[in-house]
Amino acid sequence: MKFRTRRRALTLRTRVNDSLQFNPFVFSRLFFLWALIGIMGGVLAGGYWIVLEHLMEWLAMVPGLWVIPLMATAGLLAGLVIYKLGDPGEMDLIVNNIRFKGGQLDPRNNLSMILSSLVCIASGGSAGPEAPLVQVVGSTGTWLAQRFRLRGEDLRSLSIAGMAAAFTALFGAPLGGSLFALEILHHRHVVEYYQALIPAFVASCSSYIIFVLITHTGLGPTWQFPLYTSPSLNDCFLAVLYALVGTAVGWLFIFIVRRCRGLFRSRRLPIYWRMALSGILIGTIAYFVPLSRYFGHDQLAEVLRSTFSPQFLLLLMGAKLLAIALTVTSGWRGGFIIPLFFVGAVAGLLLHSLLPGHNLPLILISCMAAINACVTRTPISTTVLLGTLTGFHSIVPVMFASLTGFFLSPKMPLINAQLGVHTDEEE
Template identity: 70%
Template sequence: MDFTMRRRALAWRQQLDQPLRFNPFVFSKIFLLWVAVGIVGGLIAGLYWTVLELLLHGLGWVEGVYVIPLMGAAGLLAGLIIHRLGDPGEMDLIVNNIRFKGGRLEPGNNPAMVLSSLLCIASGGSAGPEAPLVQVVGSTGTWIARKLRIRGEDLRSLSIAGMAAAFTALFGAPLGGTLFALEILHHKHVTEYYQALMPALVASCSSYVVFVLITHIGIGPTWSFPVLGTPTLNDSFYAVLYGLAGTAVGWLFIFLVRRLRKSFELAAVPIYVKMLVGGLIVGTIAYFVPLSRYFSHDQLQMLLEKPFTLQVLLGLLAAKLLAIAFTVTSGWRGGFIIPLFFVGAVTGLILDQLFPGQNLALILVSCMAAINACVTRTPISTAVLLATMTGFHQFIPIMFASLTGFFLAPKTPLINAQLGRPE
């Protein structure tokens, strides 16, 4: 025993006496691949965002009743693209492929996803670019892995790294984007893909830098939220109460999506007909309630800057919930994370009208956290994302509200692939 102890001590001293050197892992092939996935992801996201902004400005002059035929035509054209090039799937398919298909996301789906999603988002659909970017950048990670003959968990990790890079580019939060890419894959065991944490984080940081350089988007908060007063312990308890309201709205959204999804599935008609109908319905909603149009990246700031009556807020809440639900169930491409943040903000403003004199910033961020955690089952990343995007740096109350939405969510998740292996 003494001899073994002496040998270990000698080996330890020899290690201490060695000159300082760089960690060889930094120069390893796999680390450089993570960086490469992030750089490519940032380039793709930056290009996508640039084209999307051009389309938004190009179609922004269409207002009033003309929004209805515009969105109907956009739905029809996007549907014809999907009918011709193939269905690229939605977030459910992405999660299913990562979990049960070895992490392989098919690059062949990208042309249909890019073209259809740009049309859907730019014309005013209530869904954002997060899902299309996740598919495109995640499948790029798969493509790189295949070209280099990488298999197994390393392939899955590169696909997840691509997903994280896409989330980060859109949200501007490397840590939040990384955790979101891991959490959304499973509604119970986030640690199932812990081995992909470092690849996702490295790719996210690379993607973030490239995306900001291309788009010139600032690195501060996305939205200018009201300033929080002096934090107290009671803020966490209030956050739970406000989170209950956000969770209730989350239940309502899930109910609407499931009912509408069944209705559209019953109709044995081509995808372009469903998307035409969806576009006409969402366009009609946007005509009567203009603030419900688009995926709410800019509209949320408008919501914070202007005063609204209780009646207007209630109407906006109903209109936005219906707009998102019809968008995602009629085949229109896009994600619902940022639109749900908008719904959470509207819910918070309604609470502020009903119970004046409370901390508005706390109400808003609590409702936003709860509804998103309820629908997407991502409590940790939601808290990190909101702290980054709103500048609300009191992390603990956001976490309490986010956990409220997560634990009080319906038993069956909206994203079915989060639950388990399909039959």
């Protein structure tokens, strides 16, 4: 049976090679693999999103104080899944493997990642689905490359293309998703993996189309921002000033995360008990500050269309920062990009409540860009992503805000693998 399967795979590769032997165009046979991983990524992301939406809708009906035992149980169940099926690792592991293992992402723990992240996110964890899907689709790219016997940069590029496909499906931004997949890996310069740019872009376009067809999401902005009118050159300088607030919140987030890592550092406590304990803490925060629950996709829209006092905004920002930190350090699965955008928007609303005469959309976008660029060190893709997600038509001030957050970020990054030094986290 194995012999027949290998023979069929070899026959397929031979036919593809033969059919493209005469090729007067720029594209090569690899184009079809880039498009294929994009299609696979769109299918995986679309199916994941539909299941996640149904689970969230069901679990959101849990009333009041019951959210605490719900999240404790969710942490315990997700921890047992990871304990039994294998630990799929975090973003540090992905970056390490791309940099130091030739781009090979291990697909063996994908089932564990899918099941545990669905439980964590749907129950109300303050982390989003982008990181789990990046691991799943990126490792699927590795698997596909191995099936077609790709080596070296071709294999690495296909893995990165899978990562880009996952980012794009969730963000709805093919260019932003492509750049983010490259930029999140960087040590000093985003062009380090420039060979993967076109593969990532092709996969992102394919993934985007499939995801939209499956989920029936619209093509417009994800969040309806206040209209940005009368742009001027002064807005670039103001964006830098507003970005200082977002950057300061980014520093605060990194500080909280590092303290929470110490809280859950003990290896003597099994992961399922650590996650159950964290579930109690996150659930308690969600009970007292309901808007801090979940990863912020829908909650951000609610915050934008509502009016809150400065005191509540300060409370919400602190509660959300702590909830995200507890989520990502205790073993709960999920990413913190969308949650950081949520925190940035809350910080912007808080700043605007103190400076009511200033431009609200510019304050919001500047704080969102700065905090994400500060924490993830992705100023280029952050600019493009926010322009797509919010419909903010003038990206020049956003560029200034993103660069402010990037250049004022801590010298020691939150994602340790971005240092460019091989660590044991991949083992």
